[in-house]
Amino acid sequence: xxxWKNFTKGFLRENPVLVLILGTCPTLATxxxxxxxxxxxxxxxxxxxxxxxxxxxxxxxxxxxxxIPAFILVIATFVTIVDYVLKGYVPALHKELGVxxxxxxxxxIVLGRAEAYASKNSVLSSIIDGFGMGFGFTLxxxxxxxxxxxxxxxxxxxxxxxxxxxxxxxxxxxxLIFILAPGAFLVYGYLVALTNRLKNKLN
Amino acid sequence: xxxxxIFIGSAFVSNIVLAQFLGICPFLGVSTKVGTAVGMGTAVIxxxxxxxxxxxxxxxxxxxxxxxxxxxxxxxxxxxAALVQMVEIILKKSVPSLYQALGIYLPLITTxxxxxxxxxxxITKEYNLMQGVVYTISIAVGFTFAIILFAGIREQLELTEVxxxxxxxxxxxIITGILSLAFMGFANLV
Numbered sequence: 001x002x003x004w005k006n007f008t009k010g011f012l013r014e015n016p017v018l019v020l021i022l023g024t025c026p027t028l029a030t031x032x033x034x035x036x037x038x039x040x041x042x043x044x045x046x047x048x049x050x051x052x053x054x055x056x057x058x059x060x061x062x063x064x065x066x067x068i069p070a071f072i073l074v075i076a077t078f079v080t081i082v083d084y085v086l087k088g089y090v091p092a093l094h095k096e097l098g099v100x101x102x103x104x105x106x107x108x109i110v111l112g113r114a115e116a117y118a119s120k121n122s123v124l125s126s127i128i129d130g131f132g133m134g135f136g137f138t139l140x141x142x143x144x145x146x147x148x149x150x151x152x153x154x155x156x157x158x159x160x161x162x163x164x165x166x167x168x169x170x171x172x173x174x175x176l177i178f179i180l181a182p183g184a185f186l187v188y189g190y191l192v193a194l195t196n197r198l199k200n201k202l203n
Numbered sequence: 204x205x206x207x208x209i210f211i212g213s214a215f216v217s218n219i220v221l222a223q224f225l226g227i228c229p230f231l232g233v234s235t236k237v238g239t240a241v242g243m244g245t246a247v248i249x250x251x252x253x254x255x256x257x258x259x260x261x262x263x264x265x266x267x268x269x270x271x272x273x274x275x276x277x278x279x280x281x282x283x284a285a286l287v288q289m290v291e292i293i294l295k296k297s298v299p300s301l302y303q304a305l306g307i308y309l310p311l312i313t314t315x316x317x318x319x320x321x322x323x324x325x326i327t328k329e330y331n332l333m334q335g336v337v338y339t340i341s342i343a344v345g346f347t348f349a350i351i352l353f354a355g356i357r358e359q360l361e362l363t364e365v366x367x368x369x370x371x372x373x374x375x376x377i378i379t380g381i382l383s384l385a386f387m388g389f390a391n392l393v
Contacts, residue, residue: 021372024231025316029224069284076277084273099320099327102276106316108228181222182387185380193373200368 007128010136016109017140018195023109026100027141028184034157037145039093040100041138043086047078047104048137049130052118056126059119071114072105079104109137140191147187152178206337212393213338214345219317221349221383226317230350231375233308240354244347246308248340250290251318254283255339258322259332279322287312317346353382 016022023044030040054074062070083101086094094101104110113133118126150156154164154172164172177183217223220230226247233243258279266272291309294302312318321342325335356378365374 021231024227025224028227069281072280072284073277076280080273080276083276099323102323103225103316103320105276105280106319177384180387181224182380182384184224185376185383189369189373189376189380192376193368196373197368 003125003128006125007132010129010132010134011139012136012195012198014133015136015140015195016112016133017137017144018192019199021192022112023107023137024188026103026107027137027144028181028188029100030097031141031144031148031184031188032096032179033149033153033155034142034145036093036096037141038138039086039090040097041134041141043082043097043101044104044107044109044137045131045134046082047075048110048113048134049127050078051075051110051114052126052130053123055114055118056121056123062119067119068111068115071111071119075110075114076105109133144184144187144191147191148178148183151175152180152183206334208393209334209337210341210344211389213341214348215386215389216392218345218349218383218386218389219321219342220346221379221386223320225320226315226346229312229315229317230346230353230379231372234350234354234375235357237351237354237358240350241347242304243308244343244350246305246312247315247317247346248343249305250287250309250312251321251343252336252339253290254286254318255322255325255335256332257286258282259325259335262326275323275326279319283318283322317342349382349386353379356382 010016012019014020017024017027026040026044031037051071051074055071079102082104083094086097086101113129117129121129146156150161150163152174154161154174160172162172164174167173175183178187213219219225220227229243229247234240261278261282262272262275266274266278287309291302294305294309321339325338328338330338357375360374360378369377
């Protein structure tokens with residue numbers, strides 16, 4: 001298959017978050033702001049690319065019966081690396097993402113790509129697939145995080161977005177619900193609906 | 204008293220699905236009928252409690268003494284996967300009636316992020332074994348409560364006419380959002 005097409009399929013056509021509805025838990029939990037979404041997206045992209053690389057290179061050595069535990073072992077190794085690197089270098093982000101970093105292990109996107117793609121394709125294609133899917137995930141998370149941050153906190157990447165009227169103390173009157181839990185579900189629901197509509201239009 | 208606070212706090216105030224965003228997949232996937240929701244809920248209560256007890260013991264009696272806490276993620280996921288398999292085999296042999304009821308849900312639970320998530324959170328919150336067990340049971344009861352409520356709403360939803368683009372996942376997510384809004388009412392309970 002055309003490698004460019006392989007790379008871009010994760011952006012819209014097979015977007016893991018908006019079309020395949022995989023990895024919903026981290027999507028909802030870590031999209032409180034654009035920067036959190038970006039952090040989570042990059043962490044997952046790293047794990048995805050590395051695990052695809054390793055699994056595609058050793059796919060002929062793994063006996064079919066124990067392939068799932070073997071995949072999980074590879075994935076868990078990289079997740080532990082990400083966990084400790086983030087803890088050491090960006091402790092603030094690590095605290096924000098919390099339990100969702102170790103939970104990348106059971107993320108259906110990573111295991112899904114290992115099983116459905118990396119165990120059947122060449123190393124190069126698998127790496128490209130990992131990057132494509134990872135960026136698609138990051139893009140979706142940043143969109144979700146962007147909408148929630150602008151509406152809920154009145155900021156974008158921490159910079160003020162002056163669209164809300166100020167209250168008595170001069171603080172913008174934002175729609176707080178969007179950075180709280182219900183806002184995640186609402187925005188995600190409408191984004192999936194919008195993607196469905198876009199896809200139907202394109203077809 | 205302490206246990207009651209843990210119970211209300213984790214079953215209602217920070218409900219696992221509606222406030223902590225764990226276990227969304229089974230919540231959306233196995234909630235089309237109230238009957239299956241009850242089955243899934245029961246299976247989750249059972250497996251989650253077992254998993255927390257075993258991972259807690261492994262963490263404090265194996266990983267900590269040998270200073271290999273960094274193996275937490277790897278060891279926990281394998282313990283949970285093995286545990287689920289074992290429970291399945293034991294149930295099949297010794298309690299076939301229970302296996303009939305829970306059987307099909309058990310394999311689904313292995314990759315349920317809620318089980319691993321709660322096992323890790325119990326360690327992060329530095330609970331002792333008793334507190335950890337109460338915490339896990341409360342969380343699982345909260346999950347069951349939410350999934351049964353949601354299944355009830357979805358059964359009604361079958362009868363309504365939803366705009367084409369919103370059918371399926373989008374409307375389910377929006378309903379979850381409204382349910383989550385309702386659960387925020389519990390916020391000042393503890």
